[in-house]
Amino acid sequence: MIEVSEIRKTFGSVKAVDGINFHVKKGEIYGLLGPNGAGKTTTISMISGLLKPDSGSITVAGIDIGGKSGQIRKRLGVIPQEIALYDELSGRENLHFWGSLYGLSGKKLREAADRMLELVNLTERANDNVRDYSGGMKRRVNLCAGLIHDPDLILLDEPTLGIDPQARASILKIIRDEATSGKTVIYTTHYLEEAENLCDRIAIIDRGTIHAEGTLRELTELAGEEDVVTLTGNFKSGVTKEILSGLRIDHLEDGMVRFYVSERETIGMVLNKFFNSGVSIENVSIKEPSLESVFLRITGYELRD
Numbered sequence: 001m002i003e004v005s006e007i008r009k010t011f012g013s014v015k016a017v018d019g020i021n022f023h024v025k026k027g028e029i030y031g032l033l034g035p036n037g038a039g040k041t042t043t044i045s046m047i048s049g050l051l052k053p054d055s056g057s058i059t060v061a062g063i064d065i066g067g068k069s070g071q072i073r074k075r076l077g078v079i080p081q082e083i084a085l086y087d088e089l090s091g092r093e094n095l096h097f098w099g100s101l102y103g104l105s106g107k108k109l110r111e112a113a114d115r116m117l118e119l120v121n122l123t124e125r126a127n128d129n130v131r132d133y134s135g136g137m138k139r140r141v142n143l144c145a146g147l148i149h150d151p152d153l154i155l156l157d158e159p160t161l162g163i164d165p166q167a168r169a170s171i172l173k174i175i176r177d178e179a180t181s182g183k184t185v186i187y188t189t190h191y192l193e194e195a196e197n198l199c200d201r202i203a204i205i206d207r208g209t210i211h212a213e214g215t216l217r218e219l220t221e222l223a224g225e226e227d228v229v230t231l232t233g234n235f236k237s238g239v240t241k242e243i244l245s246g247l248r249i250d251h252l253e254d255g256m257v258r259f260y261v262s263e264r265e266t267i268g269m270v271l272n273k274f275f276n277s278g279v280s281i282e283n284v285s286i287k288e289p290s291l292e293s294v295f296l297r298i299t300g301y302e303l304r305d
């Protein structure tokens with residue numbers, strides 16, 4: 001359905017997107033998981049036609065969008081990271097506005113707007129100004145604005161940013177239903193759980209490139225069998241290295257050490273050795289192989305909300 005090859009975008013000296021490749025099949029939800037500044041929005045903007053890539057190509061249903069983006073545009077639905085609604089208009093008026101930009105009019109437009117409002121449970125508040133909506137309600141209308149023309153390819157850029165769990169669950173369910181009905185979805189997020197629970201395939205994006213890609217299972221296999229152990233306390237480099245000799249240390253500083261173990265018993269032994277050498281441990285965290293540990297291994301840092 002969509003094929004992205006070797007796209008790049010530089011802003012001054014910043015390589016925002018530095019050679020990204022992926023393809024997404026019809027009916028698939030493809031996740032771009034990465035921290036702030038990874039290049040997610042820039043990638044989405046190049047697909048939606050808002051930004052022109054410096055190089056590389058993007059084809060949708062076999063058509064290069066470089067040349068004929070107008071034709072393709074109506075088949076795309078874009079849900080931007082920044083909420084794109086008029087505060088002084090009602091939710092319904094906003095949808096009428098967006099629907100008309102996508103070429104809907106008259107009865108078709110009104111019916112599409114009503115169907116969308118019903119879908120996100122906002123029928124009763126449809127005539128209130130968006131100004132008076134909660135963050136979650138705005139996000140839901142923002143979602144509708146990108147879906148109202150029934151697009152085949154849906155681009156969602158962090159559509160659940162900063163909303164409550166119920167609104168998030170309802171948005172994720174709608175996206176899942178769209179994919180089930182054959183729509184193709186590209187979904188960016190910095191929430192690990194969303195990538196895990198929603199996406200059929202996930203790309204880990206950081207510093208403008210994709211570092212790993214696959215299904216959740218394929219990615220967690222990359223993490224291997226080892227648990228990641230993080231200890232906080234008061235460590236001295238010499239004695240810590242001695243205690244952890246034979247284990248792979250990922251990170252060591254005065255207040256924190258992170259290492260990998262393949263057997264759980266090792267953790268108890270290590271803690272004992274620290275105790276016997278008078279090192280006080282404040283906190284112990286053990287993580288099984290997961291998307292989180294793959295992320296950590298690939299990027300070298302934890303993805304925090």
Ligand SMILES: Nc1ncnc2c1ncn2[C@@H]1O[C@H](COP(=O)(O)OP(=O)(O)O)[C@@H](O)[C@H]1O
Nearest residue numbers: 011014016034035036037038039040041042043
């Ligand atoms: N219009 C712009 N002008 C200058 N730098 C930009 C612009 N847009 C994005 N960047 C930079 O490009 C990098 C990637 O940004 P972005 O694509 O927004 O990442 P993400 O959406 O993953 O947070 C960041 O370093 C950001 O500061």
Ligand SMILES: [Mg+2]
Nearest residue numbers: 040041042081
């Ligand atoms: Mg972004």
